[in-house]
Amino acid sequence: xxxxxxxxxxxxxxxxxxxxxxxxxxxxxxxxxxxxxxxxxxxxxxxxxxxxxxxxxxxxxxxxxxxxxxxxxxxxxxxxxxxxxxxxxxxxxxxxxxxxxxxxxxxxxxxxxxxxxxxxxxxxxxxxxxxxxxxxxxxxxxxxxxxxxxxxxxxxxxxxxxxxxxxxxxxxxxxxxxxxxxxxxxxxxxxxxxxxxxxxxxxxxxxxxxxxxxxxxxxxxxxxxxxxxxxxxxxxxxxxxxxxxxxxxxxxxxxxxxxxxxxxxxxxxxxxxxxxxxxxxxxxxxxxxxxxxxxxxxxxxxxxxxxxx
Amino acid sequence: xxxxxxxxxxxxxxxxxxxxxxxxxxxxxxxxxxxxxxxxxxxxxxxxxxxxxxxxxxxxxxxxxxxxxxxxxxxxxxxxxxxxxxxxxxxxxxxxxxxxxxxxxxxxxxxxxxxxxxxxxxxxxxxxxxxxxxxxxxxxxxxxxxxxxxxxxxxxxxxxxxxxxxxxxxxxxxxxxxxxxxxxxxxxxxxxxxxxxxxxxxxxxxxxxxxxxxxxxxxxxxxxxxxxxxxxxxxxxxxxxxxxxxxxxxxxxxxxxxxxxxxxxxxxxxxxxxxxxxxxxxxxxxxxxxxxxxxxxxxxxxxxxxxxx
Numbered sequence: 001x002x003x004x005x006x007x008x009x010x011x012x013x014x015x016x017x018x019x020x021x022x023x024x025x026x027x028x029x030x031x032x033x034x035x036x037x038x039x040x041x042x043x044x045x046x047x048x049x050x051x052x053x054x055x056x057x058x059x060x061x062x063x064x065x066x067x068x069x070x071x072x073x074x075x076x077x078x079x080x081x082x083x084x085x086x087x088x089x090x091x092x093x094x095x096x097x098x099x100x101x102x103x104x105x106x107x108x109x110x111x112x113x114x115x116x117x118x119x120x121x122x123x124x125x126x127x128x129x130x131x132x133x134x135x136x137x138x139x140x141x142x143x144x145x146x147x148x149x150x151x152x153x154x155x156x157x158x159x160x161x162x163x164x165x166x167x168x169x170x171x172x173x174x175x176x177x178x179x180x181x182x183x184x185x186x187x188x189x190x191x192x193x194x195x196x197x198x199x200x201x202x203x204x205x206x207x208x209x210x211x212x213x214x215x216x217x218x219x220x221x222x223x224x225x226x227x228x229x230x231x232x233x234x235x236x237x238x239x240x241x242x243x244x245x246x247x248x249x250x251x252x253x254x255x256x257x258x259x260x261x262x263x264x265x266x267x268x269x270x271x272x273x274x275x276x277x278x279x280x281x282x283x284x285x286x287x288x289x290x291x292x293x294x295x296x297x298x299x300x301x302x303x304x305x306x307x308x309x
Numbered sequence: 310x311x312x313x314x315x316x317x318x319x320x321x322x323x324x325x326x327x328x329x330x331x332x333x334x335x336x337x338x339x340x341x342x343x344x345x346x347x348x349x350x351x352x353x354x355x356x357x358x359x360x361x362x363x364x365x366x367x368x369x370x371x372x373x374x375x376x377x378x379x380x381x382x383x384x385x386x387x388x389x390x391x392x393x394x395x396x397x398x399x400x401x402x403x404x405x406x407x408x409x410x411x412x413x414x415x416x417x418x419x420x421x422x423x424x425x426x427x428x429x430x431x432x433x434x435x436x437x438x439x440x441x442x443x444x445x446x447x448x449x450x451x452x453x454x455x456x457x458x459x460x461x462x463x464x465x466x467x468x469x470x471x472x473x474x475x476x477x478x479x480x481x482x483x484x485x486x487x488x489x490x491x492x493x494x495x496x497x498x499x500x501x502x503x504x505x506x507x508x509x510x511x512x513x514x515x516x517x518x519x520x521x522x523x524x525x526x527x528x529x530x531x532x533x534x535x536x537x538x539x540x541x542x543x544x545x546x547x548x549x550x551x552x553x554x555x556x557x558x559x560x561x562x563x564x565x566x567x568x569x570x571x572x573x574x575x576x577x578x579x580x581x582x583x584x585x586x587x588x589x590x591x592x593x594x595x596x597x598x599x600x601x602x603x604x605x606x607x608x609x610x611x612x613x614x615x616x617x618x
């Protein structure tokens with residue numbers, strides 16, 4: 001019964017993702033479909049829908065457009081990220097800019113973002129303010145990351161700021177909006193918002209670790225890319241201080257860097273930090289009344305920590 | 310008294326443009342300021358504020374955030390357009406991507422767009438739906454234009470679709486939101502929306518003509534760029550049918566093309582079309598009660614037709 005409702009919600013999100021991107025401008029629809037259909041974990045919509053149910057929501061379809069919008073924001077950023085990172089593959093498929101060219105990829109990212117806005121607009125001020133703030137933070141985080149990569153200057157504080165803005169903010173918006181649309185009391189909304197925020201931090205650090213120790217086949221993208229872009233630098237700085245971070249986009253230095261990182265103990269330090277955030281995420285759930293949905297949110301933390309792609 | 314109020318409104322828009330883009334991510338603030346401070350005609354905020362006053366609005370500051378948001382959308386698109394068009398100057402200044410690089414320019418455009426969303430979010434569903442629709446159309450129009458340029462396939466119908474979506478939609482949103490926030494009756498709102506839409510069409514065709522016959526110094530940007538990008542192709546197609554449109558980004562063919570175009574009579578045909586739209590724009594005003602603001606909206610049409618930059 002509970003799982004049926006979640007599945008129906010997730011199916012509805014898939015359906016709506018496709019509906020929302022429909023347009024008579026075929027190229028935009030094709031390029032949007034290309035990235036949307038490539039799947040991905042749909043982690044953020046899961047967070048929205050489960051938060052809705054855990055907060056006592058009775059009709060999952062109330063939360064579907066919000067879940068769709070959150071996934072669309074994520075999708076839009078992937079398209080623009082891949083342009084900036086020169087990544088040629090994404091989720092095992094050719095990246096949008098590699099297939100349609102940079103101009104159309106830039107426009108496709110813009111298009112997906114305007115579609116988020118269009119989808120959210122009828123929801124009124126409360127939800128739009130949350131989503132807009134998350135989007136602003138996301139772009140700020142991406143910018144701080146690109147700057148840190150360029151300047152080679154990163155430390156634990158900057159890393160936390162970056163992943164807090166570029167990743168955790170949207171996860172927080174995902175759970176907060178789910179709880180709010182369920183009509184939950186403020187303490188429940190805040191507990192679930194904290195859950196989402198800390199889950200987001202956990203997710204991102206695991207993501208950066210996977211860029212170092214992951215399997216490119218399982219990930220559907222090459223590894224070492226974040227190190228080149230500076231994103232995995234926090235993980236790196238936990239390693240031997242003498243590690244030379246002056247790496248370039250050539251293949252051998254990356255392989256060398258990754259091997260050194262794996263041996264340096266940096267990954268273990270990073271994963272310990274991720275477990276700390278994971279535990280905060282779980283602790284927030286103790287303020288939420290027991291339900292199967294809460295149980296599932298708890299399981300999600302484990303999945304994020306244990307994931308291999 | 311009337312002009313005082315308009316000036317106060319326009320000053321408030323300038324002030325708010327600067328406030329809105331403030332962030333601790335210095336690079337985003339600097340790059341945003343660079344494009345915002347470069348000025349521009351502020352035509353869209355003028356349309357919003359004048360529509361507000363013409364619709365009977367009494368407190369111009371009610372319309373200021375909407376006017377600011379409309380200008381910010383336009384500003385965001387300029388940053389992304391300049392990346393895609395490889396334009397090195399804008400409003401007589403170096404383009405954002407030429408100064409900060411493509412990655413940061415892409416992020417600056419995204420940032421400005423998320424700031425539009427943040428600024429609009431408190432306004433509730435009615436205004437956000439209008440703005441979101443305009444933004445979607447804008448990106449669709451830009452995409453159709455880039456496709457037409459790439460395929461070298463353009464005709465009068467496609468050209469109208471392109472400029473309707475990429476330019477007229479935002480002008481329409483500008484006047485419609487101004488009238489709505491003034492609390493005007495539906496027929497007044499629609500009349501002012503029509504005014505904005507037709508003014509937008511007029512504006513764009515004059516823009517494309519200026520790209521052929523304008524003075525680069527007065528314009529603050531090089532001419533011939535739109536022809537290369539395909540935007541001025543409608544103007545071109547009004548000329549001699551034997552005109553060879555297989556031009557590239559080299560300097561001489563553009564000069565040659567522009568010279569041929571000026572001699573072909575194409576510009577006169579295009580301007581005749583612009584005058585037709587200008588006259589529709591003015592006619593819409595006849596449904597709006599007389600006021601100094603309505604008079605000023607009428608003057609704006611003339612300014613748009615006669616403008617040299």
